[in-house]
Amino acid sequence: MQYPLPIARLIDNYMKLPGIGEKTATRLAFYTMDMPEDDVEDFSKSLIQVKENLHSCSICGNITESDPCEICRDANRDRSTIMVVEQPKDVMAFEEMGEYNGLYHVLHGVLSPMDGVGPEEINIKSLITRLQKQDEIKEVILALNSSPEGEATAMYLAKLIKPAGLKVTRLAAGLAVGSDIEYANSITLKRAVQGRTDL
16 A cells, blocks of 8 residues: 555655664654644744755854854854864764864865765865964864774875974774773774873
């Protein structure tokens, strides 16, 4: 038996979301159908507003309603450091932590030659231009995921940035609290050994 066209379309649209298979999409579609009409309207308006009202900051690449973004406009931020992250959600994670008060630069991805993602496909060119124009920058913190792609991107960026005389650092990384060494991958173990500290 086939679903009526409106519910079939809704299922197909939910399946476009990452990690949503047919069963989950079907469950979400039927849940949506049972929602109060006001909630469905709010949900649809939220989707449209995200597409219409948000865009990338022309300076750092973070998502924003106004350009430049709130962080780039904030005169109280430490303008001597830029933290380079993969996605806007990474900026949110560091901001929630409340320990970092510098600026950001969002790459919108990492280098992945196997997937056809090279330096031109991510936000690297504007980072280099920004570093050349802003004399107050002294340190670039590479806060990329500890994946092979993240590591390759960090090495690529370090080679581009270091000749300019800027300090280039990586976030400390290693074994998570409560994890077993035998289950850690080689990148995690390597970073753990390199980042060891005195007791």
